[in-house]
Amino acid sequence: MIFGHDTESALQAAVALANSAVGSDTLTTVRELDAWYTEHRYTGRRDRDAAELASLRALRPVLRDLLTADREGAAGLVNTMLAEAHALPQLVRHDDQDWHLHAVSSDAPLATRVVVETAMAMTDVVRVDELSRLSLCADQGCRGIVLDLTRNRSRRYCSTACANRNAVAAYRARLGARRPSDGRSNRGA
Numbered sequence: 054m055i056f057g058h059d060t061e062s063a064l065q066a067a068v069a070l071a072n073s074a075v076g077s078d079t080l081t082t083v084r085e086l087d088a089w090y091t092e093h094r095y096t097g098r099r100d101r102d103a104a105e106l107a108s109l110r111a112l113r114p115v116l117r118d119l120l121t122a123d124r125e126g127a128a129g130l131v132n133t134m135l136a137e138a139h140a141l142p143q144l145v146r147h148d149d150q151d152w153h154l155h156a157v158s159s160d161a162p163l164a165t166r167v168v169v170e171t172a173m174a175m176t177d178v179v180r181v182d183e184l185s186r187l188s189l190c191a192d193q194g195c196r197g198i199v200l201d202l203t204r205n206r207s208r209r210y211c212s213t214a215c216a217n218r219n220a221v222a223a224y225r226a227r228l229g230a231r232r233p234s235d236g237r238s239n240r241g242a
Contacts, residue, residue: 055186055202056177059153063174064120066093068187068200070109070167071116072211075197080110090163096147097159097166108164116171120187120198128179134172138165142173190215 055061069089073080080086086106090099099105119130140156156169178184190197190211197211210216 055183055204056174057153058150059170060174060177061202062093063170064178064187064200066095066167067116067120067171067174068198068211069093071113071120072197074110074113074117075195075211080106080113082106095163095166097163098161099163105163108162109167112164112167115168117198119171119175121189122184124179124182124184127175127184131172131175131179134168138169138172140169140172192219 056064066089069092070080073085073089080089083101083103083106086109087101119127119134122130135156138157138161142154142156144152145155146152154173156173157166159166161169178186185206186201188199188201188209189195190199191209192211192215195211195215197215199208199211201208210219
């Protein structure tokens, strides 16, 4: 583990939320928001209404800006986000999770909690100068954000779909390079 569990979880949730606006929008209903909430194990207040969905959809460009900023820019955005949310970090333990940081109360709106948890996670990323763990997808047609938590920093694509699409394209390019220019196969030659 590169970062603490809460930091990695918050970064994964923020990347998934920001990437939900890339390509076909995957956050258009309260049901889709419920799935994101459950997948990323958020706790606390849930309004489960159109206003909550709209507030999280509005966060996506803000999170994208934070997750793709350089170190100075990220530090400034983190400070602004934490100040605007009146964040007050505290150690908490709940459900099956050991001690970790929360910086706003569990009854704060979900969008506020997402902003603060992402900002707190980015404090760790900035402090240890690991912004290279965040990048844009290597797929030329994709604008997704990649969170690379691998030891060897080998993750290049935001999703399996992008990785597979590029692997198939590379295979076809290699296959095409092996064929003679008249279009016939090399088989049996």
